Amino acid sequence: MTALTPGEIYDRFRECYLAKDVPGMLALYEPGACFVTEDGRVARSSAEIGAELSALLALGGRLWLDPPEVVALADLAQLHSAWGLEGGGPDGTLTLSSRTSDIVRRQPDGRWLLVIDNPFGGAR
Numbered sequence: 778m779t780a781l782t783p784g785e786i787y788d789r790f791r792e793c794y795l796a797k798d799v800p801g802m803l804a805l806y807e808p809g810a811c812f813v814t815e816d817g818r819v820a821r822s823s824a825e826i827g828a829e830l831s832a833l834l835a836l837g838g839r840l841w842l843d844p845p846e847v848v849a850l851a852d853l854a855q856l857h858s859a860w861g862l863e864g865g866g867p868d869g870t871l872t873l874s875s876r877t878s879d880i881v882r883r884q885p886d887g888r889w890l891l892v893i894d895n896p897f898g899g900a901r
Contacts, residue, residue, distance in 0.1 A: 783854035807890040838865025852883040
């Protein structure tokens with residue numbers, strides 16, 4: 778799955794989430810990208826990011842993402858969006874939401890990939 782505009786990253790992410798496709802989700806990150814966890818820890822390798830994404834998928838439920846606010850400059854863009862998970866967890870009553878703050882970069886082939894994925898934005 779390819780994101781040809783910065784905001785399409787969230788569309789592709791949601792599609793992969795619904796398909797339970799961790800490799801597809803990981804393909805949305807450029808090499809050397811990082812993922813900031815809810816407690817502020819920074820996952821810096823594909824294996825660590827994959828573990829975080831697998832844990833997210835394990836929660837189940839319906840993922841929603843609002844259309845992002847995009848601030849772009851040349852080959853970089855900052856994205857902000859509200860997101861949430863509803864109906865997952867062991868008893869089906871999970872409700873989790875926050876605002877993401879992400880940085881994406883246009884690759885030489887025209888795709889946009891995540892550089893910094895901070896799904897809890899400034900919510901801490």
